[in-house]
Amino acid sequence: MCLAVPGKIVEVIEDPEPAFRRGKVDFSGVRKDVSLAFTPEAKVGDYVLVHVGFALNVVDEEEAQKIFEHLDQIAAFEEMETDPSVPGETGEPIDVSPPDRERTEEEVP
Amino acid sequence: MKFVDEYRDRETVDRIAGEIRRVVTQPWTIMEICGGQTHTILKSGLQDLLPPEITLVHGPGCPVCVTPVELIDKAVAIAARPGTILCSFGDMLRVPGSSRSLFDAKADGGDVRIVYSPVDAVKLARANPDKQVVFFAVGFETTAPANAMSVWQAAHQKLENYSILVAHVLVPPAIEAILSARNCRVQAFLAPGHVCTVAGFEQYEPLARKYNVPIVVTGFEPVDLLEGVWMAVAQLEAGRAEVENQYSRAVARQGNRPAQALVAELFEVSNRQWRGIGEIPASGLRLREPYRRFDAEERFALTAPGAAESPDCISGLVLQGLKKPYECAAFGTKCTPERPLGAPMVSSEGACAAYYLYGRHEKGRD
Numbered sequence: 001m002c003l004a005v006p007g008k009i010v011e012v013i014e015d016p017e018p019a020f021r022r023g024k025v026d027f028s029g030v031r032k033d034v035s036l037a038f039t040p041e042a043k044v045g046d047y048v049l050v051h052v053g054f055a056l057n058v059v060d061e062e063e064a065q066k067i068f069e070h071l072d073q074i075a076a077f078e079e080m081e082t083d084p085s086v087p088g089e090t091g092e093p094i095d096v097s098p099p100d101r102e103r104t105e106e107e108v109p
Numbered sequence: 110m111k112f113v114d115e116y117r118d119r120e121t122v123d124r125i126a127g128e129i130r131r132v133v134t135q136p137w138t139i140m141e142i143c144g145g146q147t148h149t150i151l152k153s154g155l156q157d158l159l160p161p162e163i164t165l166v167h168g169p170g171c172p173v174c175v176t177p178v179e180l181i182d183k184a185v186a187i188a189a190r191p192g193t194i195l196c197s198f199g200d201m202l203r204v205p206g207s208s209r210s211l212f213d214a215k216a217d218g219g220d221v222r223i224v225y226s227p228v229d230a231v232k233l234a235r236a237n238p239d240k241q242v243v244f245f246a247v248g249f250e251t252t253a254p255a256n257a258m259s260v261w262q263a264a265h266q267k268l269e270n271y272s273i274l275v276a277h278v279l280v281p282p283a284i285e286a287i288l289s290a291r292n293c294r295v296q297a298f299l300a301p302g303h304v305c306t307v308a309g310f311e312q313y314e315p316l317a318r319k320y321n322v323p324i325v326v327t328g329f330e331p332v333d334l335l336e337g338v339w340m341a342v343a344q345l346e347a348g349r350a351e352v353e354n355q356y357s358r359a360v361a362r363q364g365n366r367p368a369q370a371l372v373a374e375l376f377e378v379s380n381r382q383w384r385g386i387g388e389i390p391a392s393g394l395r396l397r398e399p400y401r402r403f404d405a406e407e408r409f410a411l412t413a414p415g416a417a418e419s420p421d422c423i424s425g426l427v428l429q430g431l432k433k434p435y436e437c438a439a440f441g442t443k444c445t446p447e448r449p450l451g452a453p454m455v456s457s458e459g460a461c462a463a464y465y466l467y468g469r470h471e472k473g474r475d
Contacts, residue, residue, distance in 0.1 A: 001172045001198070001458060002251040002303045003145050003329065004359075006112040019261065019371075028110045035228070038254055038368040047112060049306065049359055052198075052255045053226030056306045056368065057359055059112055064358035067336050068115070071124050098128075098340040101353050 004051035006059055009044050012036065025050060070099035112358070116330030117153075125335040126158040129342055137345050138164045138294050139338060140287070140430050142280055143301035144171030144458025145329050151463040153331045163338065166294075166430035167463075169283050169386060170301050172247040173200050173456035174428060176276040177382040181206035182413035184245050184274055187405060188219035194237065196230035197245040199223040200456045205449060207417045211245075227259035227273070234263065234271035243405045246273040249301070250308040253277055253394060254368035257375040260396065260403045272405040275395055278381050280304050281312045282392035287429055288320040295430055297341040299327040299334070302356040307372075309364025313352045321350045328356040375400050384452055385418075385425030422451035427460050434464040435471050 007025040015021050018037060025034040025048060032050075036042050039055045048055035115121070141147060147167045150156060156165055169175050185206050188195040195211065202211045202221065215221040220240075224230050227244050234242035246256040256273060263271040280301060287293055300313055305326045313324045323344035327337030337355040344351060354360055372394070381393025396404045405411070421439040426432040434440050434453070444450040446462050453459030457466065464470070 001145070001200070001247070001456070002143055002170070002249055002301060004251070004303045004306070006110065008111075019258065019265075035255075035258070037258060038365055038371075040367060049303070051251055051303060053228060054255045054258070056251070056254075056303065057361075057365055060358045064112060066357070067125075067332060068121065071121065071128075074128070075124075097132075098336060098343050101340065101355060101357055 002051070004049040004056055006047050006049050007032070007034070009036075009042055009046050009048060012042070012044055023055075025055070066099045066101070113330065116328070116332040118332065122155075122158065122331050122335055125332065125339055129163070129335065129339050130160045132339070132346055133160050133162045133342055134346060136162045136164070137296050137342060138166060139297045139299065139341050140166045140168045140295040141299040141327070141334070142168035142170040142284065143304070143329075144174065144456065144460075146299060146301065146327065146334060147171075147460055148458050148463050149329055149331060149334055151467040151469060154467075155331060155334055158335070159338065163342065165338075167427070167460040168287070168298075168430060169383065169428040170249065170280065171453065171456055171458045171460075172249055172252070172276070172278065173204055174424065174452040174459045175278060175383040175386065176201070176204070176247050176452070177384045177416070178206055178418055179382065179413040179416040180274065180276045181210070182416055183406065183411045184211055185209050185214045186411060186413070187243050187274065187409060188214035188221050189217070190241070190409070192239070193241045193243060194220045194222060194233060195243050195245065196222050196224045196233065198247065201245055201247060203449065204452050204455050205419070207413075207415065227256050228262060231259050231262050231266075231268065231271055234268050235266065238270060241270050241272070241408075244271075244273045245276070247276040249278055249280055250304040251301075251306070253372045253376065254307060254365070257371045260375055260400055261371060263403060264400065272403045272408045273396075274405040277376065277394035278383065279378070279392050279394070281316060282389050283383070284313070284316055284324075286386065286389045286392070288316070288322065290429065292431060295322070297323040297325070297345055299337045299341065300324050300352075302326060302328040302333070302360060305356070305360045305364065307365050307368050309362055310352055310354065310360065311362060317350050317352050323350050324352045326352070326354045326356050326360050328359065383428075385422075385428050419450040424451035424453045424461070427453055434461040435469065437461070441465055441470055
């Protein structure tokens, strides 16, 4: 029920009444009219998550990469550890914690 | 599709599963709240990739499953009224009421229509001024902005023939109800990503502190779910209990402010009955006074006397993570998706239907 599907905005249709701001969103070739009332910042080219006809947010592309970058870092650490041809790195501790993510307010430095 | 395919990549999933195996040292029980997440876990067989120490239990985050039987009965009663169109999301139609479902009402000649969005129901009201159009507004925080917008548009366009039957529920009070139960065995939660896209996750912070449980806001694809489990296990193993955000590409701590503002204008917090669980204080939404005339229960002065559940259904225990679907005597025999006794066997996001669909019919296979 709470599923939301990412799609790319190909056209924004402004309206004098912000509640009727909308756009055309492409979902792998299927285009649908989507309300942009809750995403006033959304623009053409942005990916939005769409739920029952409403865009709920603009997908943050930088955050989307974090897990893949982090796994690559772990793999690189492990390679260094197991490869004796990389002097000085052998025995270095591997950072195997999950990627650094937003935490509760008190935890954010 | 970008932001979908890469999060279903088998190799990435295997790598994260390996990291979870590396960090886990003892048994942990983790609950995902959202039925959409339950569905992905069962469909993708993620439980088979996890080390035996990790038990995933499935929470009450399926609106179809927790909408009280009284409201199903009221929707059926509305559908039977002449000159009335009852609009609903498709998966509500097979949910059993006390004696009948919305499908039964449709078969008996009731005008029941499936819509994709509540604003489609508003359009239907505009096109049919001589009929009353009622939208069955079920859902969690994710769906509340769309349902609020439908009423706002109806008010804005002076459509007096539109109303909603409200069955809105909220996630944090449900988590608190599960945590405060004496027999609670959940040690960490995966919080529902899209609920938090709308509502943010500030409300989860006091829960994590009060009950000393890690809560990880998590997305819906296999990579998301395994990363969420990884983050929860890392917290449990380190003795931490914080709110973390795995789904940062879609969720900000403060949520979606414009959506929250519209929901707050139209709705106020109220007590709600949860099917199979009972009343949870301040766990739902109802229309505020200026918009109360759009409330179908008030408009049609509805009562649902004698609302009754099947005595064979243990869905309340399943929804609280206390029983697995296959521990129910009726599972797969008297109760199937074709002939469901309880709501979790109806929606594909219900735990019982997901277990049935993906062959998890006995212990040892979950």
